[in-house]
Amino acid sequence: MLIDFFLHLKASRLPVSIKEFLTLLEALRQHVIEHSIDDFYLLSRTVLVKDESHFDKFDRAFGEYFKGVEALPGMEVLIPEDWLRRAVRKHLSDAERARLEKLGWEKLMETFRQQLAEQKERHSGGSKWIGSGGSSPFGHGGTHPEGIRLGGRSENRSAVKVWERREYRNLDDSVELGTRNIKVALRRLRRFAREGAAEELDLEGTIAGTARNAGWLDLKLRPERHNAVKVLLLLDIGGSMDDHIRVCEELFSACRSEFKHLEHYYFHNCVYDHLWRDNRRRHSERIATHDVLHRYGGDYKLILVGDAAMSPYELLQPNGSIEFNNAEPGAAWLRRLADTWPHTIWLNPESEHSWQYRQSTALIRNLLGGRMFPLTLDGLERGMRLLSK
Amino acid sequence: MRFTGSASYVTTRDLNLAVNAAITLQRPLLIKGEPGTGKTMLAEEVAAALGLPLFQWHIKSTTKAQQGLYEYDAVSRLRDSQLGEARVADIGSYIVKGVLWQAFECETASVVLIDEIDKADIEFPNDLLRELDRMEFFVYETRQTVRARQRPVVVITSNNEKELPDAFLRRCFFHYIRFPDRETMKSIVDVHFPGLKPALLREALEVFFELREIPGLKKKPSTSELLDWLKLLLAEDIPPEVLRSKEQKAAIPPLHGALLKNEQDVHLFERLIFMARHNR
Numbered sequence: 249m250l251i252d253f254f255l256h257l258k259a260s261r262l263p264v265s266i267k268e269f270l271t272l273l274e275a276l277r278q279h280v281i282e283h284s285i286d287d288f289y290l291l292s293r294t295v296l297v298k299d300e301s302h303f304d305k306f307d308r309a310f311g312e313y314f315k316g317v318e319a320l321p322g323m324e325v326l327i328p329e330d331w332l333r334r335a336v337r338k339h340l341s342d343a344e345r346a347r348l349e350k351l352g353w354e355k356l357m358e359t360f361r362q363q364l365a366e367q368k369e370r371h372s373g374g375s376k377w378i379g380s381g382g383s384s385p386f387g388h389g390g391t392h393p394e395g396i397r398l399g400g401r402s403e404n405r406s407a408v409k410v411w412e413r414r415e416y417r418n419l420d421d422s423v424e425l426g427t428r429n430i431k432v433a434l435r436r437l438r439r440f441a442r443e444g445a446a447e448e449l450d451l452e453g454t455i456a457g458t459a460r461n462a463g464w465l466d467l468k469l470r471p472e473r474h475n476a477v478k479v480l481l482l483l484d485i486g487g488s489m490d491d492h493i494r495v496c497e498e499l500f501s502a503c504r505s506e507f508k509h510l511e512h513y514y515f516h517n518c519v520y521d522h523l524w525r526d527n528r529r530r531h532s533e534r535i536a537t538h539d540v541l542h543r544y545g546g547d548y549k550l551i552l553v554g555d556a557a558m559s560p561y562e563l564l565q566p567n568g569s570i571e572f573n574n575a576e577p578g579a580a581w582l583r584r585l586a587d588t589w590p591h592t593i594w595l596n597p598e599s600e601h602s603w604q605y606r607q608s609t610a611l612i613r614n615l616l617g618g619r620m621f622p623l624t625l626d627g628l629e630r631g632m633r634l635l636s637k
Numbered sequence: 638m639r640f641t642g643s644a645s646y647v648t649t650r651d652l653n654l655a656v657n658a659a660i661t662l663q664r665p666l667l668i669k670g671e672p673g674t675g676k677t678m679l680a681e682e683v684a685a686a687l688g689l690p691l692f693q694w695h696i697k698s699t700t701k702a703q704q705g706l707y708e709y710d711a712v713s714r715l716r717d718s719q720l721g722e723a724r725v726a727d728i729g730s731y732i733v734k735g736v737l738w739q740a741f742e743c744e745t746a747s748v749v750l751i752d753e754i755d756k757a758d759i760e761f762p763n764d765l766l767r768e769l770d771r772m773e774f775f776v777y778e779t780r781q782t783v784r785a786r787q788r789p790v791v792v793i794t795s796n797n798e799k800e801l802p803d804a805f806l807r808r809c810f811f812h813y814i815r816f817p818d819r820e821t822m823k824s825i826v827d828v829h830f831p832g833l834k835p836a837l838l839r840e841a842l843e844v845f846f847e848l849r850e851i852p853g854l855k856k857k858p859s860t861s862e863l864l865d866w867l868k869l870l871l872a873e874d875i876p877p878e879v880l881r882s883k884e885q886k887a888a889i890p891p892l893h894g895a896l897l898k899n900e901q902d903v904h905l906f907e908r909l910i911f912m913a914r915h916n917r
Contacts, residue, residue, distance in 0.1 A: 265807050280658045287654060294655040298806035300669060300813040455711050
């Protein structure tokens with residue numbers, strides 16, 4: 249049975265390993281927990297899941313697998329009326345019990361028995377059968393005001409509640425993207441190197457040097473280690489990007505503090521002859537894109553951020569830009585950028601599955617050899633992994 | 638050995654279970670959670686509750702895995718050799734024991750805290766795989782193998798600044814300390830401030846959870862901030878009515894500096910209150 253459980257987790261794309269599964273079995277053998285599904289839920293989560301971003305996935309998988317196990321211990325067993333009466337008394341307030349009279353106790357019990365007899369399989373949802381999640385008066389998690397919760401609630405906080413509430417949903421890594429998360433993702437790009445003035449004592453070198461000197465102290469110094477990666481950030485601004493300003497700001501501020509060599513420029517929709525540094529003075533202080541191309545060497549990593557949403561003409565036609573008459577089409581400029589900086593990616597704040605509906609997005613993606621990633625934590629990770637290669 | 642929380646540290650059931658599983662199966666326990674939810678405290682409390690000695694290893698960005706095992710003090714040996722000291726001949730006197738060595742040597746079982754493992758270099762956890770798995774390591778300088786007499790209970794905390802390698806994670810148990818709900822929070826406060834006026838507590842928790850609800854805060858106040866704030870409220874002897882007089886979020890709660898630590902957050906908060914006042 250537990251092997252099925254393990255395979256079910258695996259099928260739900262949780263990164264569980266055999267070693268961890270064996271550990272779980274060992275924990276069960278050593279009686280870390282009593283025979284309670286609540287404890288089993290907690291134990292298996294502790295042992296098998298190692299990242300809170302997988303908790304939600306685990307909750308769902310666990311819920312699917314154990315659905316019904318808690319709900320009713322054996323459907324064919326007829327539940328004694330006494331027991332059920334007691335359960336109802338325990339869970340319903342007086343007012344609720346008064347409302348229960350609407351259907352009538354006898355009637356309720358009768359219906360219940362009848363359904364138990366008729367029902368052949370486990371059932372969830374729907375409004376008549378016994379099961380979970382529906383609006384039938386029977387089962388649990390339903391919305392019917394006169395429902396009976398079957399299976400009884402354990403005295404501790406019920407674990408079913410925990411995994412059905414899906415409390416860890418917002419920790420799932422495709423959702424949340426804050427400055428901090430971005431920073432973590434950007435760290436992948438770190439390249440440590442020693443450059444500059446030699447100020448730090450190189451202990452190993454000193455020892456080796458001294459040994460070679462037959463014991464005469466030979467002090468060796470070396471430059472401090474720091475992040476030497478160089479990043480050029482080009483941000484799309486205005487127009488359709490206004491919806492994504494917050495995300496881009498966060499990305500930008502995270503980049504700012506993470507890299508020593510970070511240069512940024514703005515463009516609108518697509519890169520043409522000019523870029524600018526300060527959006528308020530975009531018309532007076534702009535810089536020719538050719539100058540940028542020549543200024544930063546090939547060791548810079550280029551990150552373009554934009555939603556790639558524009559008319560295809562803006563990419564393919566000379567004079568296609570919505571702002572001025574460009575002699576060369578946007579595509580030519582993009583190709584030039586990609587040629588100058590082999591490490592180029594495009595981050596797109598639009599969600600990945602909407603890309604295929606936009607012609608311009610597909611075009612740009614092709615131009616960059618498929619190196620377009622969504623601006624989610626996961627996309628950022630993939631992008632950074634590619635850049636750091 | 639079973640851990641069930643202590644008089645000064647409120648635990649939830651899932652945390653107890655995780656700790657006990659880690660103790661029984663002798664695996665390291667990795668703890669994550671929002672800052673200020675008592676991750677570091679846990680190791681101290683486990684050690685106190687079980688009556689075991691605690692060895693703490695606080696990790697910095699420059700910490701190397703080797704430093705937890707031992708360090709070879711080459712510089713003193715070099716100096717001694719230049720001065721012609723007699724003890725130079727014995728390399729053993731230049732080996733400085735690290736935290737793990739001390740724990741391995743301990744006569745009884747012990748608790749080892751590896752605090753903020755994510756601060757260290759990305760390779761750090763990988764360098765400790767075998768040491769934590771087998772609880773033994775080899776000292777090259779003296780050619781000896783150090784083996785744990787009693788496997789220590791290892792508690793590792795992380796703030797998620799770096800991802801930990803899979804091989805490392807597979808050897809650990811994992812627990813994520815969730816932000817406590819209102820009930821748990823109440824019992825935590827009870828433990829720290831017994832005899833706090835119920836009215837004050839109720840109002841304070843109200844303000845606190847409301848503050849956490851504000852969208853866009855850079856750093857939400859956490860348990861430790863709440864405790865600090867309550868301490869200040871008590872010290873200043875602020876009556877609960879002051880907290881209640883907030884009139885639909887239109888007044889700034891007293892001493893809010895203890896709750897909001899970020900300048901931008903304070904600005905945001907004050908702006909919201911200003912707007913609330915304005916709209917009335």
